[in-house]
Amino acid sequence: xxxxxxxxxxxxxxxxxxxxxxxxxxxxxxxxxxxxxxxxxxxxxxxxxxxxxxxxxxxxxxxxxxxxxxxxxxxxxxxxxxxxxxxxxxxxxxxxxxxxxxxxxxxxxxxxxxxxxxxxxxxxxxxxxxxxxxxxxxxxxxxxxxxxxxxxxxxxxxxxxxxxxxxxxxxxxxxxxxxxxxxxxxxxxxxxxxxxxxxxxxxxxxxxxxxxxxxxxxxxxxxxxxxxxxxxxxxxxxxxxxxxxxxxxxxxxxxxxxxxxxxxxxxxxxxxxxxxxxxxxxxxxxxxxxxxxxxxxxxxxxxxxxxxxxxxxxxxxxxxxxxxxxxxxxxxxxxxxxxxxxxxxxxxxxxxxxxxxxxxxxxxxxxxxxxxxxxxxxxxxxxxxxxxxxxxxxxxxxxxxxxxxxxxxxxxxxxxxxxxxxxxxxxxxxxxxxxxxxxxxxxxxxxxxxxxxxxxxxxxxxxxxxxxxxxxxxxxxxxxxxxxxxxxxxxxxxxxxxxxxxxxxxxxxxxxxxxxxxxxxxxxxxxxxxxxxxxxxxxxxxxxxxxxxxxxxxxxxxxxxxxxxxxxxxxxxxxxxxxxxxxxxxxxxxxxxxxxxxxxxxxxxxxxxxxxxxxxxxxxxxxxxxxxxxxxxxxxxxxxxxxxxxxxx
Numbered sequence: 001x002x003x004x005x006x007x008x009x010x011x012x013x014x015x016x017x018x019x020x021x022x023x024x025x026x027x028x029x030x031x032x033x034x035x036x037x038x039x040x041x042x043x044x045x046x047x048x049x050x051x052x053x054x055x056x057x058x059x060x061x062x063x064x065x066x067x068x069x070x071x072x073x074x075x076x077x078x079x080x081x082x083x084x085x086x087x088x089x090x091x092x093x094x095x096x097x098x099x100x101x102x103x104x105x106x107x108x109x110x111x112x113x114x115x116x117x118x119x120x121x122x123x124x125x126x127x128x129x130x131x132x133x134x135x136x137x138x139x140x141x142x143x144x145x146x147x148x149x150x151x152x153x154x155x156x157x158x159x160x161x162x163x164x165x166x167x168x169x170x171x172x173x174x175x176x177x178x179x180x181x182x183x184x185x186x187x188x189x190x191x192x193x194x195x196x197x198x199x200x201x202x203x204x205x206x207x208x209x210x211x212x213x214x215x216x217x218x219x220x221x222x223x224x225x226x227x228x229x230x231x232x233x234x235x236x237x238x239x240x241x242x243x244x245x246x247x248x249x250x251x252x253x254x255x256x257x258x259x260x261x262x263x264x265x266x267x268x269x270x271x272x273x274x275x276x277x278x279x280x281x282x283x284x285x286x287x288x289x290x291x292x293x294x295x296x297x298x299x300x301x302x303x304x305x306x307x308x309x310x311x312x313x314x315x316x317x318x319x320x321x322x323x324x325x326x327x328x329x330x331x332x333x334x335x336x337x338x339x340x341x342x343x344x345x346x347x348x349x350x351x352x353x354x355x356x357x358x359x360x361x362x363x364x365x366x367x368x369x370x371x372x373x374x375x376x377x378x379x380x381x382x383x384x385x386x387x388x389x390x391x392x393x394x395x396x397x398x399x400x401x402x403x404x405x406x407x408x409x410x411x412x413x414x415x416x417x418x419x420x421x422x423x424x425x426x427x428x429x430x431x432x433x434x435x436x437x438x439x440x441x442x443x444x445x446x447x448x449x450x451x452x453x454x455x456x457x458x459x460x461x462x463x464x465x466x467x468x469x470x471x472x473x474x475x476x477x478x479x480x481x482x483x484x485x486x487x488x489x490x491x492x493x494x495x496x497x498x499x500x501x502x503x504x505x506x507x508x509x510x511x512x513x514x515x516x517x518x519x520x521x522x523x524x525x526x527x528x529x530x531x532x533x534x535x536x537x538x539x540x541x542x543x544x545x546x547x548x549x550x551x552x553x554x555x556x557x558x559x560x561x562x563x564x565x566x567x568x569x570x571x572x573x574x575x576x577x578x579x580x581x582x583x584x585x586x587x588x589x590x591x592x593x594x595x596x597x598x599x600x601x602x603x604x605x606x607x608x609x610x611x612x613x614x615x616x617x618x619x620x621x622x623x624x625x626x627x628x629x630x631x632x633x634x635x636x637x638x639x640x641x642x643x644x645x646x647x648x649x
């Protein structure tokens with residue numbers, strides 16, 4: 001068919017986004033983290049190696065996807081586009097204010113544990129893996145640092161700041177998830193392309209958690225307890241404080257956004273497989289989603305394996321049990337699979353998937369084991385109230401859909417309902433380190449939202465006028481609630497970004513700076529950043545050190561502990577006492593020198609810098625101790641001392 005110029009450009013754009021860029025984003029992350037971790041087990045991996053791996057993980061699958069898109073282009077019957085093709089995008093525009101706030105205000109990222117995340121990113125930019133714990137140099141990292149390796153590499157390639165890089169990845173992951181959800185809705189025959197309804201359905205599925213936020217806010221408003229732009233008042237009593245809104249979470253400096261993206265991609269691929277639309281592309285998407293989730297958000301991998309692949313396993317087992325001739329069933333299914341995916345290709349896919357995923361299982365066990373001391377995996381029924389409050393409006397429709405399933409045998413509907421039921425089990429009974437089981441409710445909510453859409457469609461198709469009216473009214477209500485929730489959170493982020501404009505953070509090229517010198521040490525931090533070796537250790541007091549690593553970009557000897565990240569750091573109290581000795585004039589010179597020698601033995605070859613004000617320890621005392629002043633900022637400022645100058649020689 002001959003296309004005019006606008007039609008050709010539309011088809012090129014849609015093919016580029018849907019067939020190449022969106023799957024490439026997921027597959028490249030999976031290759032990057034999978035191969036990168038294997039390399040880390042074999043040798044030290046510096047930022048140059050990560051950069052080479054980044055380009056390789058993009059170019060190799062990109063070439064394959066481009067070739068597949070070309071084949072699809074030739075074989076598809078294509079209808080010229082209409083302006084209606086843009087209609088689904090219009091409801092999605094409600095998140096654009098939040099996206100703008102994300103890019104316009106670095107403080108929005110930094111205030112969400114940015115000190116931890118940026119600390120790991122700087123370390124990966126300046127040093128080779130395996131990396132140290134950002135709270136105590138010399139101890140292994142106890143956080144999901146492959147996520148930071150991905151951000152550090154993009155920051156190194158683009159020259160952007162770590163927080164800006166996080167914003168770019170977060171926004172890309174959000175829109176990627178929306179694309180996967182849109183494709184899933186069309187595959188399930190729930191949404192039609194070229195309609196506003198499709199865009200509203202996508203929003204409902206992605207932002208399915210806490211749809212009661214708007215009535216809750218109105219209740220606070222009329223009772224006089226409303227606080228403008230506050231997220232904590234969006235929840236019903238009993239809900240986890242972090243379940244106020246998905247939008248509030250995915251705009252943080254966090255890998256949750258990527259974890260949700262992996263789940264939505266795996267959901268799309270598993271729906272294809274459940275509907276017996278088997279292809280090598282669907283298999284690759286499932287494995288890539290699982291591999292990426294293992295590296296960036298372990299609960300995403302848990303729900304992909306347990307819920308989605310578990311649902312597929314139940315489907316296959318059910319089909320096998322129903323067939324009286326089991327051997328013939330297996331033979332026929334194998335022949336059908338081999339007709340679509342040749343055995344050599346299937347073997348290569350399976351081998352590569354196992355090779356990349358199995359080391360990441362070890363990676364997860366090591367990380368979880370190091371930061372979850374005292375907070376192990378377990379079983380508990382305490383999550384039921386949280387689930388009910390977070391998904392109150394979807395639960396009745398989810399249960400109603402069970403009765404509607406008996407009237408038809410649609411495999412897509414049955415698969416979604418089965419996965420929703422399976423997802424209820426870990427969300428209800430599983431306890432994760434740091435109570436992270438609440439993140440599983442995001443995935444449960446998406447499945448319940450899809451189930452609710454099926455139930456509402458069935459209600460609208462009933463002959464009874466009451467059923468039809470109820471279905472239309474509830475559908476409209478859910479759309480209004482999800483739109484109002486997203487608008488409220490987006491406007492709140494815009495307001496917060498404006499508040500942070502003064503007294504917040506700014507970026508000078510790649511580096512982060514503060515609009516004011518909050519503790520009198522900022523010039524000293526900047527001197528250390530520009531003049532110390534990359535592996536230098538900064539020795540600071542506990543209190544002013546939380547955000548200091550954002551500015552001096554070096555590892556800290558010991559810093560303020562947060563949340564579960566303190567687990568397994570048995571030497572923490574001892575190092576905290578070391579700081580008291582260094583920053584006290586009462587310490588004896590002999591005791592001080594013994595401490596510096598111990599530090600050198602524990603961290604050989606490292607230079608130790610301290611930022612000490614004259615009001616803390618006088619210059620002559622530091623000179624008597626053998627420290628060398630390398631930067632003078634004045635009596636009221638922080639002077640930089642090299643505590644072990646002999647290491648220079």
